[in-house]
Amino acid sequence: MEGWQKIVRSSHAFPVLSSSGIESLSADEQDLEASCEEGAGCPEGCAEGCAEGCTEELPAGENGSESSSSSSSEDDSDTEESDTRRSDEEQEKKDSQPDRNESGGVNCLPHCEHCRNENAQREQVTPRRLAGGQYLLKLDADGTYQCSVTGLIFEVTEAVTISYSLLSWSKYAGLVKPPWVVGGPLFDVHCKAASALTSIAFPHSLCLGDGDSHPAFKVLHIKGAGAAIEPSMDYSASHVRWLVSSLSPVGPLIRSEEPLLYHGAVVLYKAVDSDPSLLFRVYVATNNESFIKDIAKAVKHSKKKFIKIDKPPVCQKLLQKGKRYRLLCEPEAEVTPEEIEFVDGSLLKLKSYIEVYLEKHEDFTLSLIELESEAVVWKAKLRESDWIHYDQNKNELKRNAVSIKRRKSTNSFSEEETHCGKKQRSNSTTDGIKTTNLLTDQQLMAIAKLFGAEWKEVAIECLQMEMKDIQQIQAKEQEVNMQKFLLLSKWREREQSNGTAQNLYNRLGEKVSYDIVQLLEGFMAQ
Structure with missing residues (x-):
């Protein structure tokens, strides 16, 4: 050592x-x-x-x-409810310090009382x-x-x-x-x-x-x-x-000939649907970024839509291969399976998880317990506020999509843009049968405003645009949102009858924010 x-x-x-704001790459880069x-x-x-x-x-x-x-855990306390809540909140605030890195995964270097400190x-x-x-x-x-x-x-x-x-x-x-x-x-x-x-x-x-x-x-x-x-x-x-x-x-x-001890992580996801009940997936993993990335990919390709719940993920007790663990919920909920045997699933394509189902919305506490010692390995308090902001944001995006659909053309667009919009509407019907609508200027502008600093990379990688196209647009237009809009317009013009929300959704895939994905889904549902 x-x-x-x-x-x-x-x-x-x-x-x-800085990891925020992607700049133009140098020739070497x-x-x-x-x-x-x-x-x-x-x-x-x-x-x-x-x-x-x-x-x-x-x-x-x-x-x-x-x-x-x-x-992340929070302190395990058997005191009265008021003291427990205060203790849990204080500990959770303390544990929510940098346990998570910029990519959304778990910090690879957690504090561990068993490990020798490195200076x-x-x-x-x-x-x-x-x-x-x-x-x-x-x-x-x-x-x-x-x-x-x-x-x-x-x-x-x-x-x-x-x-x-x-x-x-x-x-x-x-x-x-x-x-x-x-x-x-x-x-x-x-x-x-x-x-x-x-x-x-x-x-x-x-x-x-x-x-x-x-x-x-x-x-x-x-x-x-x-x-x-x-x-x-x-x-x-x-x-x-x-x-x-x-x-x-x-x-x-x-x-190793002896049983391996792992630094562990618990990763939470909540199902997003219209059902008034609550459904969660709880993944117990080694603190291994490849493993955690695979979990995120598996959730993304699930038939249900899920959002990640931000809770301190790092286990406060070590995980050991072959030992059995149980997830407890207070108040009681349906937990399936009731027990799991821990294995490092890094090599497995299918990542196992525990499903938690609650019939009504209320605060609850999840605790991962090692059966042999009955020690609390991980614990977290979940409240509606942990996901309510996401629901509000999703509803706002839906309202924006509806308002964009109903909004009439205004004189703020040039004659050329108005003519383009009329051409799109005329292409939406064939012999009286409605076909897939082309994206309108208003819809493209709404999408453009949601793009971040990575829009140039997305345009080149996902939309097969060329750097010269971007440079020409930037030379003519100084306002960034208009640059994004004009680029999307150029893509729509190139795609002709395929300049639809569905086509754009398929091309952008996982390279854009969830807000853009939700907006495009709203356009496709219209």
């Missing part, structure tokens, strides 16, 4: 990059992003092969060809977000830097630009063979000057106690259709450090 401290070198002054999207390997001259030490070659998995894809000082840097779930980090000097979003630690020997993305372990389940198990999230890292990136430290989800245990940490290095298990250089209470051999998907593995 002492060897881990040796890798930390003095930090250099570095301006933190554009080249880097393009190479990442194409799945290019490391540049010529990068050290190929495995790190020093023995490696175990693994057979190709059926999913190996996908390797280039980019992809290593590393420069915290915030990456720029790119489309497709990628992050971009521009480092101005040599040193050791830690990503504030993912927890990754990069050791570099010179100024470099690094891009990376979080991947799903389930895609590569065939490459992880017993006795090896997943130890933390899986990442795909790219660096234009690959030789300058000497080591990467990956966050892991295991609890190593006071440091007396000596688990066998290694890393799975996915190469094309196969993979190799390579040695780690060192590990700490929170990270596994790997000497970079070549750049492609890499993630930590662990082999």
